[in-house]
Amino acid sequence: MAFEGLTERLQGAISKLKRKGRVSETDVKEVMREIRLALLEADVNFQVVKDFVKKVRKRAVGAEVLESLTPAQQIVKIVNEELTKVMGSEVAEINKAPKIPTIIMMVGLQGAGKTTTAGKLALKLKKEQNARPLLIAGDIYRPAAVDQLKILGENIKVPVFSLGTDVSPVEIVRQGLEHAREKNNDYIIIDTAGRLQIDEKLMDELAQIKKLANPNEILLTVDAMTGQNAVDVAKGFNEQLDVTGVVLTKLDGDTRGGAALSIRAVTGKPIKFVGQGEKMTDLDIFYPDRMASRILGMGDMLTLIEKAQQDFDQKKALEVQSKMRENSFDFNDFIDQMEQLQKMGPMEDIIKMIPGMANNPALKNVKVDPKDIEHTKAVVYSMTAQEREDPDVLNPSRRRRIAAGSGRPIQEVNRMIKQFNQMKKMMSKVSKGNFSGMEGMFGKGISGKLAKMSMNSMARKNKKRKIKRLRSKRKRK
Structure with missing residues (x-):
């Protein structure tokens, strides 16, 4: 699972503060060093790390934190807020056209999961917005890419427009756009061939498709497992095409997650979706605040x-x-x-x-x-x-x-x-x-651990409430 190593390192750094009643500037400096190393190990861009640590340190050594009764909590709050800012703060929605159709162009390197993501996005729009999307098979270079998109389309019951592999992608897109307007499709998702951002011939082809289709969205699909290289890819495509957003795939894999923390800060382009599984339903809207909470091990109840x-x-x-x-x-x-x-x-x-x-x-x-x-x-x-x-x-x-x-x-x-x-x-x-007498109900398995922890948590909360009520009564007297 992405971010596991980063989560452990950040929790380890912050837990040192939790053991202290008061926190000094030296303590903050030591924790900042640990956080810096944790982020660099997670393959976060060096400049992003430098700016992030500088901002957190500046806020963390303020009187409000150092003189607080719970300095560790204050610092967790600051780290959480700054992580959220790095990843974009606000949720970035799809840029919709004033009138149908909304045109989305998928671009990226070969093997990043672009074709599958195009299918996942079509299904998401169909299910959540009751939309009528059309997929255009514009990847004529990768063997079986057109067939793959057709099979995906059949599985999710979304139409796919294709002209085989002997027609140029620009002509396929031109005819596909006409077909979509005839059929009154409200979303058009163009699947293009994967390419290196330094491949001038193929990048020129993308520029022609962009000029012809005038897309509302150019979504760059990036494999999160490529780490720091994902940021270089994003920069290259953005300079050539001015992408409008990023989709991070394979975020559920054995990845350090640095791309998610770097892309927005380096390119200025928002992460709009994340792919976290192999099923066609495994495409989620990217929420920076929720991701920050998960990185810090604070859970994600809303998701x-x-x-x-x-x-x-x-x-x-x-x-x-x-x-x-x-x-x-x-x-x-x-x-x-x-x-x-x-x-x-x-x-x-x-x-x-x-x-x-x-x-x-x-x-x-x-x-x-x-x-x-x-x-x-x-x-x-x-x-x-x-x-x-x-x-x-x-x-x-x-x-x-x-x-x-x-x-x-x-x-x-x-x-x-x-x-x-x-x-x-x-x-x-x-x-x-009724929660009484339930602590040992499940034995030693996973369910037992969960049950015991839940019961202990409830017991602690009840105890705190009781103490609070007693103190309140004493004050009134």
Whole structure:
């Protein structure tokens, strides 16, 4: 996952301050040195790092911070605000045309994920804006690029205009624009061939397409895994074409994330979208403030909520809520919830979006193997309809039959049924607002750690509220 190394380094630097009651200028200087090294290791542009550290240091040595009762929190706040500024502060939306169609031209290096991103963007516009996009296959140089776009178009049910590979890209775009106007498409997404920014012949071709199409957006697709080189690519394309925005792909890969922190500051062009997965739905609007929070290990609840709203069936959620209150939650509901959670992405990524969980040492190396989820499903699918609806009938002989049918050990079947029953009890209690006696409910697994941490967090909050009320009463007296 992107930024993991940076997040750990920044948290390590700031945690030194948290152990101090008061902070001196020397302490701030030491932390700034750690932050500078962390950013450079994350492949952030040197000049960007220099300017960033200078601004943070200037604000951090002010009287407001040094004399504060919580200087570490103040410095985290400053770092968070300055990180957000570096990445653009405001969300950059698509530049829409005053009247349809809005024309978007995709450019970038070969292998950056441009064609796939064009498809993802078309699907996003179709789903979220009820748009009628058209994809134009303008990459005639890469083998099978036109076929790839056609297959993507079929999968997402978006039309693709193509004239094969024997017609010039400029002519393909010209005819594609006419076709879109005839069909009344409100978005036109032009997929162009990947090229180096120093390739004059191909860059000239892009300039011709730009002149012909007069696009509202020229989106540069950049592979986040190329690190510092991504900034050089962005500069080169921007100088030649005056791009309007950037799409960062493969941000979920093993990348240090420096490109996201450098591109806006170096080119002045906003990051508009980020690709964080292989599914066609894995294209998100870039929110600088949310990204800054995630880099600092502060979670990202807004994105988590949006993912839940997007992927969860509201009607089913209300039915489950009702079943939880009535304590009638069964294995059919369990499978439904598991499948909806899977749609949201890897469990470890979801956990990191929860404030307080992202930097929790107990969850640092947690990995939820998708195979484990499939094994659990296999156990449930090996049950009869009666057993799924009424887990109380699962006696030893039935469990042995389920183990044989699912190909899983009997111990695993017993453990899964036990955890389901414990979860069912907990859900029933939570739905009624009762949290007592739940700390040890889940045992030693991942769910156990999460449950214990949640309970401990609630207990601490309740204790703080109690102390606050007592102090308030004493003051009034």
